[in-house]
Amino acid sequence: MTLSLNMAWRNLWRHKRRTWLTATAMIFSNVLLVFMIALQFGSYDMMIDNTLKAFSGHLQVQAEGYQDNPKLRTSIPAARDLAEELQTALPQARISVRASAFALASSEQRSFGIQLIGVEPDNEGRVSTLPGLVVRGRYLEEPGAPEIVVGSVMARNLKADVGQEITLLGSGRDGSFAAGIVRIVGVFESGSQDMDRGFAEVPLAYFQETFAMGDHANSIAIAVATLDQVPTAVAAASSVARGRDELVVLDWNALHPGLKQAIQADLSSAWFMYGVLIILVAFSVLNTQLMSVMERTREFGVISALGIRPRKLASLVMLETALMALIGLAIGLLLGWLVALSFNINGFSYPGMEEVAERYNLPGEMYPSITFGTMMLGPAVVFGFCLLAAIYPALRLFRLRPVEAMRAV
Numbered sequence: 001m002t003l004s005l006n007m008a009w010r011n012l013w014r015h016k017r018r019t020w021l022t023a024t025a026m027i028f029s030n031v032l033l034v035f036m037i038a039l040q041f042g043s044y045d046m047m048i049d050n051t052l053k054a055f056s057g058h059l060q061v062q063a064e065g066y067q068d069n070p071k072l073r074t075s076i077p078a079a080r081d082l083a084e085e086l087q088t089a090l091p092q093a094r095i096s097v098r099a100s101a102f103a104l105a106s107s108e109q110r111s112f113g114i115q116l117i118g119v120e121p122d123n124e125g126r127v128s129t130l131p132g133l134v135v136r137g138r139y140l141e142e143p144g145a146p147e148i149v150v151g152s153v154m155a156r157n158l159k160a161d162v163g164q165e166i167t168l169l170g171s172g173r174d175g176s177f178a179a180g181i182v183r184i185v186g187v188f189e190s191g192s193q194d195m196d197r198g199f200a201e202v203p204l205a206y207f208q209e210t211f212a213m214g215d216h217a218n219s220i221a222i223a224v225a226t227l228d229q230v231p232t233a234v235a236a237a238s239s240v241a242r243g244r245d246e247l248v249v250l251d252w253n254a255l256h257p258g259l260k261q262a263i264q265a266d267l268s269s270a271w272f273m274y275g276v277l278i279i280l281v282a283f284s285v286l287n288t289q290l291m292s293v294m295e296r297t298r299e300f301g302v303i304s305a306l307g308i309r310p311r312k313l314a315s316l317v318m319l320e321t322a323l324m325a326l327i328g329l330a331i332g333l334l335l336g337w338l339v340a341l342s343f344n345i346n347g348f349s350y351p352g353m354e355e356v357a358e359r360y361n362l363p364g365e366m367y368p369s370i371t372f373g374t375m376m377l378g379p380a381v382v383f384g385f386c387l388l389a390a391i392y393p394a395l396r397l398f399r400l401r402p403v404e405a406m407r408a409v
Helices: 002-056 079-089 121-127 152-158 193-198 204-210 227-241 257-295 297-305 310-346 353-359 372-389 391-399 402-407
Strands: 059-063 094-106 111-119 134-137 147-151 165-171 177-188 199-203 219-223 247-251
Touching (some): 002 372, 094 121, 111 193, 152 177, 372 391
Antiparallel strands (some): 147 199, 165 177
């Protein structure tokens, strides 16, 4: 094996320029793949995090069945007490209790159906970015005050603005008629047409009183520092919820099933582009090794005449390719890691990103995800395709006829 390795290494440098040109193509592709894959997964982490911070939190405790069929009466009894137990189990987490119902909102001129959310004014800003998106007026302050914040599209549809009153009509948890008059204290712009058109928030205590909820609520939103902490938080919340009947803990995958599907679709399209780059590198290797085999036809003929089997010659060509690919992998991986690390420290943004982020209370930079998987995935695929590309030149040696090969010029 040592002899074969030495021979393969020497053969590589018989044509230094050609070897370095091919290795450079591998290095370039590996650097590009390492950085792009790390940045892509970093952008997914940011997209998930921003989506969860916008409203839902990283996980929620709900009454069983509420996620699939959100009804007011599908609720959590003594929700604030449960939230305090969860806070004890998850001291670093941020927790807020919510209730939700469909209501008819009416101004002096128009009426529209809306999704009315009861929130804890002091806690909502810890799990949601919505309180920071108020563009006119202010966010909710008093726990039981008859006040409301609405989306900009809803305010326009209702022809109502800050300081004006609207009437809310709905059905209480016990089936009673629920009605109330609230004053608009703030208008928000979330960047989502659906939220700006259909969402409005009132203080939870006012919501519970108006909709005959008592101490019930529909969900408890929990936010943690990073996505990596979600499994631990789910386990801790589940241990608390097990002490109560018919409660479930849902992580972000269950709360936003479409988010993962969108990521998978984007990943598929990205790998199509990566595949084009990898195939170009593989063809470069194929061309290099094919030329190498053809130039050494006479040499291989002499070696075959001495009794060396074609299998040995083919393995020598494959070994040469593996060594060249390892050079490309090692240097490309190192340079790609350094580039990704630089942006991981300083952040990456494109023109206009910071302005949009500032407007919608989001991070203005994204950070590449540096993990073993994101670092090795691209180079490993390139390495594998390079070996595959060398199979055809290696197989040509099985058809080699020593006498004819030795006559080759």
